[in-house]
Amino acid sequence: MATKPIPDIVVGRLPVYLRALSAMSVEGKSVTSSQELATRLGLTSAQIRKDLSHFGEFGKQGLGYNVVFLIEQLRRILKLGQLWDVVLVGAGDLGRALANYQGFHDRGFRIRMVFDSNPSKIGQTLAGFVISDSARVVELVRREGIRVAMLAVPAAQAQPATAHLIEAGVQAILNYAPTTLIVPRGVYVQNIDPAVHLQRMTYYLEPPGPR
Amino acid sequence: MATKPIPDIVVGRLPVYLRALSAMSVEGKSVTSSQELATRLGLTSAQIRKDLSHFGEFGKQGLGYNVVFLIEQLRRILKLGQLWDVVLVGAGDLGRALANYQGFHDRGFRIRMVFDSNPSKIGQTLAGFVISDSARVVELVRREGIRVAMLAVPAAQAQPATAHLIEAGVQAILNYAPTTLIVPRGVYVQNIDPAVHLQRMTYYLEPPGPR
Numbered sequence: 001m002a003t004k005p006i007p008d009i010v011v012g013r014l015p016v017y018l019r020a021l022s023a024m025s026v027e028g029k030s031v032t033s034s035q036e037l038a039t040r041l042g043l044t045s046a047q048i049r050k051d052l053s054h055f056g057e058f059g060k061q062g063l064g065y066n067v068v069f070l071i072e073q074l075r076r077i078l079k080l081g082q083l084w085d086v087v088l089v090g091a092g093d094l095g096r097a098l099a100n101y102q103g104f105h106d107r108g109f110r111i112r113m114v115f116d117s118n119p120s121k122i123g124q125t126l127a128g129f130v131i132s133d134s135a136r137v138v139e140l141v142r143r144e145g146i147r148v149a150m151l152a153v154p155a156a157q158a159q160p161a162t163a164h165l166i167e168a169g170v171q172a173i174l175n176y177a178p179t180t181l182i183v184p185r186g187v188y189v190q191n192i193d194p195a196v197h198l199q200r201m202t203y204y205l206e207p208p209g210p211r
Numbered sequence: 212m213a214t215k216p217i218p219d220i221v222v223g224r225l226p227v228y229l230r231a232l233s234a235m236s237v238e239g240k241s242v243t244s245s246q247e248l249a250t251r252l253g254l255t256s257a258q259i260r261k262d263l264s265h266f267g268e269f270g271k272q273g274l275g276y277n278v279v280f281l282i283e284q285l286r287r288i289l290k291l292g293q294l295w296d297v298v299l300v301g302a303g304d305l306g307r308a309l310a311n312y313q314g315f316h317d318r319g320f321r322i323r324m325v326f327d328s329n330p331s332k333i334g335q336t337l338a339g340f341v342i343s344d345s346a347r348v349v350e351l352v353r354r355e356g357i358r359v360a361m362l363a364v365p366a367a368q369a370q371p372a373t374a375h376l377i378e379a380g381v382q383a384i385l386n387y388a389p390t391t392l393i394v395p396r397g398v399y400v401q402n403i404d405p406a407v408h409l410q411r412m413t414y415y416l417e418p419p420g421p422r
Contacts, residue, residue, distance in 0.1 A: 011411055014411075015404075016407060019389060019390070019406075023366070040391060079414060079419075081418060092308075093312070094312075097303075097305045104406060107406035107409075109409055147419075148413070150409075172416060174405055174408050174412075180253065182251075183253075188415055190408040192403050196230065198320055199319060200223050202291065202295055204383075204399055205290060205382055205383060
């Protein structure tokens with residue numbers, strides 16, 4: 001739809017705008033401004049206006065943004081008009097937390113299948129899902145046409161699991177395994193590794209003293 | 212130590228380099244090259260050399276990098292010479308997964324205290340920690356001098372909890388709550404919100420069809 005590619009850093013801020021607008025909507029706010037959004041998000045209003053301008057005109061000068069309208073537009077841009085089915089691979093502590101998380105549905109996603117390779121977990125129930133054998137990922141995920149995955153397995157299992165997911169047709173992987181996944185062009189990965197995120201912050205702090 | 216500020220995007224890649232080098236070390240590899248690292252990480256060797264050059268000379272032309280030496284240097288740069296004490300706020304499903312996660316210690320962090328505001332959880336044990344009342348965060352976190360926090364509470368509790376953590380002296384917050392935290396200058400936040408990460412990827416996909 002866009003005439004030139006949008007910088008990924010801009011794309012990355014849209015879900016944050018959407019989240020803030022959704023909170024405003026829940027609070028009963030029907031109109032907002034780039035300045036109000038900016039204050040909530042610790043950004044500048046110019047940044048927000050510039051980001052949104054990549055996609056069209058969503059507000060009227062001096063009148064601000066209609067919250068519900070802007071939510072609808074962001075959901076359209078982010079392809080959230082229909083729920084995305086998601087496959088979860090890994091039913092350990094983190095997989096359990098993800099499977100039980102109630103926040104996905106309102107934001108465009110629903111877990112559809114849960115896999116684990118541990119024989120003691122296969123066949124057990126987790127958050128209403130019967131845990132399937134990871135060996136069947138290619139068969140079952142392909143059959144359901146699921147294209148989004150969350151990967152919550154140990155580092156050593158992550159790349160083989162990724163290969164199976166891609167073979168099954170998955171195009172987007174939220175990777176919780178503490179390792180870098182190698183994927184072909186056209187497959188998107190986002191990485192969540194708490195230690196990486198923590199280390200990125202400690203760089204800026206004075207180190208703790210010796211004990 | 213550096214003469215000019217390092218771009219944050221460069222800082223953000225250092226923990227990923229460190230993770231890959233640590234994996235190489237476990238595999239018994241003693242020497243590597245920017246090319247080998249690049250292949251593992253899906254980056255270019257020029258990128259890696261440029262990033263590292265901000266901090267000094269760590270390899271010899273044609274001889275590559277000594278893995279253990281480069282690990283030590285990255286740990287020094289990221290202030291990981293001593294373990295950082297971490298406070299965990301929120302003992303729900305996600306807090307439980309974080310408290311039980313075995314991967315922090317080797318990477319520079321140890322959880323020291325766990326808080327929750329739910330009376331049914333206060334006093335219970337989680338992964339060896341007695342859960343303390345969130346109302347005591349300022350008192351207890353300040354007393355222990357803890358400067359790093361993980362926040363795993365519902366969105367509505369996140370900003371008040373953040374205010375308490377900052378009052379207690381916390382300077383770095385890994386935020387799992389699905390909301391943007393407003394913090395003063397000198398306090399660092401990294402955000403983990405799986406729906407935001409998923410939405411950032413679906414932007415690039417063909418939308419699912421109607422059902």
